[in-house]
Amino acid sequence: MASLPADTEIVAALRAGDEAMFAALVDAWSRNLLWLARSYVSTDASAQEVLQDTWLGVLHGLGGFQGRSSFKTWVYRILINTAKRRGVRESRTVPWSSIDGGEPAVDPGRFRLGHWREPPAAWPSAEGEALVREAGEQLARALATLPPRQRAVIVLRDAEGYSADEVCELLGITAVNQRVLLHRARAALRNRVERYFVTMAGRP
Amino acid sequence: MRCAEFVELVTAYLDGALDERSHARFERHLRRCEGCERYLEQLRAVGPAVGALPPQPLPGEDRDRLLAVFRDWHEA
Secondary structure (H helix, E strand, C coil), X not given: CCCCCCXXXXXXXXXXXXXXXXXXXXXXXXXXXXXXXXCCCCCHHHHHHHHHHHHHHHHHHHHHCCCCXXXXXXXXXXXXXXXXXXXXXXXXXXXXXXXXXXXXXXXXXXXXXXXXXXXXXXXXXXXXXXXXXXXXXXXXXXXXXXXXXXXXXXXXXXXXXXXXXXXXXXXXXXXXHHHHHHHHHHHHHHHHHHHHHHHHHCCC | CCHXXXXXXXXXXXXXXXXXXXXXXXXXXXXXXXXXXXXXXXXXXXXXXXXXXXXXXCCHHHHXXXXXXXXXXXXX
């Protein structure tokens, strides 16, 4: 990710009308903001409107940014509040607690009497950046198709680097819900990468 | 511990959220089971890989609309 300057510099540049700075923020943050919005509203178009209202709210509220949290976290909070209001209007009020706890991380057919029939095959690489070089496209596609709430949690934890406690606080969910969503998300991505490597290995 | 149970506990283990007894059972299984050791290693790699994915820019017209919002705000 292209590095952005310190929060105070960002805020000063926005106040001064620095469009290049605004564009840099939009380019770096929009996808993850959109995905988080999408976990509260029912369509992509709606999430897009939430994103626009969020940036508008951020700009109008700039004077109120006190630096108690990072600027990005402050933007995330505005997005979440905006998306929640919109979700209520759409009467999309499925609580975060009523989430899928059911599906297992690994296909039950992979086990016999609870143990691996065939243990997972080794991957050409099981290290973050090398994995992206080998299977980045599959990962990105799997991420894009995750259920929105799972995606919101894995993006906040693994892409944005928030702690489990911070994610619970931001989203207003319990530690158990947070963990279940994160686990489902990571397991789904691992499964996708596994299928890809198995397919590649099977090719002449 | 069975492998089917192990794979469900990996995220809790990585977050240090297992109670003492489960933690001990988890690690005992881990020492003995190569398949689960590999599963743990692969699941652990997913997080940093997600973090290393390049940011995806918005479609041009959505981006343009946001930049217009910024210009309007600054001119107002």
